[in-house]
Amino acid sequence: MEENEEEEELRPTALYTVGGSDEFTFVSPDGLSGQYTGPDHDGVVLQTENPAPTNCLAYYFEVHIMNAGEKGEIAIGFSKEHIYSEGYTVRSCAYIGNSGLICSQNGDGDRTVAKASDTYTTGDLVGCGIDSVSQEFFFTKNGTIVGTIPRQFRRPVYPTIVLHSQNEAVTVNFGGQIAFSFDFEHFEESLRVKKEREIEKISMSRSISHGLVKTYLLRYGYEDSFRAFNLAASRHTVIAQENSFDEYELHQRKKLRELIMTAEIDDAIAALKDRYPQLIEGGSEAYFLLICQKIVELVRKGAIAEAKSFGNQDFKDFRDSSLLKNLFDDCSALFECETIEESGAAYLLGETQKNIVAAAVSEAILSTNPATRDQQSASLERVLRQFEATCSLYARE
Template sequence: MSNTVLQLPTRWSEQDRHPPLSVSADGRDLTFIGPSCVGDKDSAAARANHPIPPACGIYYYEVEILHKGSKGHISLGFSSPDVRLSRLPGWERQSWGYHADDGWSFPGHKDGNPYGPIFDTGDIIGCGVDFSQHRAFYTKNGTFLGMVFENVGKGHDLYPAVGLRHTTESVRVNFGHAPFKYAIEDHVHSQQNRVWADIQTTKINWDLLHGISKHEDMTDSRELYKPSVVEEDETKAPLRKLVLSYLAHHGYAKTAHAFQAQCERASFSRADEATDAKVEQDMDADDDQDQELRTRVDIVNAVLKGDIDTALEHTKQHFPTVLEREQGLMLFKLRCRKFVELIVEASEALKKVKQQPQSTVSQEPQQRGREPYPADVHTAAGEDVKMDGMDGEGAMDVDDPSHEARPYPSASSSTVSVSTFSTTADSVASVPKPRQASRSPSTSMRPTSPHAAAAKAALHTALQYGQTLEADYKHDVRPEIRAHLKRTFGVVAYTDPVAAGGEIADMAGQEARVRLGNELNQAILESQGKPVHPALEMLYRQSAACITQLGLLNVGSAAFADMPKEFLEG
């Protein structure tokens, strides 16, 4: 169901109109079909089907005058839902209108004021409201006529509204159905710059950040940040702490030290109370806090490089509780990643075999979008190298667990069974199973090149590790474990998982390393009693949430505080 709070007008309402007005089938045309109104008090008005959401910041629509009629008593503008439909917009409270016959504007009563030119048949009149100022504006044939009215739409719903008075008067609205005559995008951009400039020049009450400065998230930066005797500007100290805590949180140790050094050099230079040598001495201090930061950085970098063994070893040594929490969930994810890395390594080794000079690779047509494994690789010496563990077709299926699943032949002279990838009946892990071979698989491998030997060894290592991984977790019935195992073992079915695309590539590629590294980093911080997210990031998220809430509370300026554009995309 759509959020009606943010729904925009799309047509004239069939219900919210005076009977003499006829609405076209597409809801865009309004025509006066009854007898002309007599007297100043009689008229016929219609409103759009939805109110204007102030969260849009600036709202704009255009009306083409299809037929002005004999007198041109047409009023274009806005009104609340309580305004009588027998009155022109602008003649009653909570309504605003610009009239065709005299060019006057009417701010909720019949005592209007000169505003713009009259308009006639064929003219296109634009009607806009700026919720950051609660003022309206109009355009004529693409020309801006100026701001007008006060307190427009303040404290009540606001609808686009049109009023007609005489037979054959007719208008056609553009609620965004077609390009506008007026360059409204430039108008919005100009207003956005003005509002953002006001935000940037607003003085910050840093006392509000005192609670954040005492937050545990500052722990990583306390030793890095040593306030100078004289600060360039006291208001910059909290910002520096926020930046340093962010850098420390994400492991940018060198950047954090360089940033602090620059801040201290500038401060000491002004105060003339220290030297660069003193700054360097302070920056070179090796304390427990800095060592912990470097260790965490090394662990995360090891994951990003695919060196899972190093990440596991250092985590177990320095942060053992991380691997024990949640019944060893992080340990499980790291081990699954190691299996993926081994499969990717085997894939790279197979590529080198295929790329040997004068080599040919026997391949059958691809099935289900998979590139087949090479069944035979003919080396430059003309000798066959059989890749055991692959059937004659050279490809593998990944099926549900089955009692009929056949084990793969070994990648060496001994048999390496991968049927152990199958799990109990309630397991969701998939089972690699070869398709029917077109010829008998070889029971041995006669490598004649280092590449072939490396491919054999890499494949053997990966399959053996997969056996151990499946065996260690086959009795773990947690849904997240079963699902993750299934995704992990799925990479076995592809000769090049990274290039396979889709979920397989996502599982095998660098992005998966980044996600796991971030997750491990957060787990380490949490195990140390530190927040999962740095204070600067929390402030950004809180600010973004506040802006969204302000928009829903009809604060029009919130629409112009585009944080992603100003802070992330710029």
């Protein structure tokens, strides 16, 4: 078994009330049915206890509209944890019954609205899913897809239902014993075939593929693996010179990779500061990733107070980047929430994140090479991004 193999993800199985008036809300003991009987201006938010899984090509759940209520304003979709209005709140997306609108907001509050091909009401079966290949949310009515919208916010996302008007009532199906009206198995298989065909279209000669492997090992500091592969490949293949990089600072990059992978982050920061001070003084993204990794390792050791103290330092220069800000927020969530599971940032504790940090540090060191050829770097990065995306679909962390 791989050291970084993760346990099977917990899947959504039941609804509970997270916003609105409990006084006028009924949720069945099994958490599969909900009803709102209060005034129209209040409403209630029902959400699952676990987020949608991430280690699959697609995820889907279905809702039976038992009663559309007085106004039929039921909203069904996905959102961040603990919201109070779906589709109109950041990091939420919903298909709304009486209007047929699909509304979504990203983390910055930018709103996107699409029109489904139909509205829905009492008796309809409404589905909501995640297409990880196209990075879209999709919605169905009575077994047919009626609309999609781009996925604009990050995981985790929770299946969420908002009941807005009096007497609205729903029953939810998370799959398993009761079949969906939508042929989800066929849909998921079509995504797999689509992805496989995209991969099969990529054609590379042996010399190019060997060159890419060599370049990857060189670029990210796998010195021992590079030398072993280079010896074996040279017996069978002549690698084109234009597809290779020099061994710039390879030994130092290897040492830093080992320090990061063994959680010796202070030593890694010290080594970076000693040999590449320009990366520290210039506030590189790699340095910020090391800072975040230090917080992660402190949390892993249970040193929550120290992690919080370190995390409260002034890192505003790094927060100009939305990507880095999101990462820092996830790190902070590790020590701000009662449990790591509640934080939605447990992924930071995996081996995959260490590899990302080590790769970024190696990239930063390579950027100090005055002989670096930008065109080759950009070409390789495109290939590596495609490789990473493929791996994320078939061997999700």
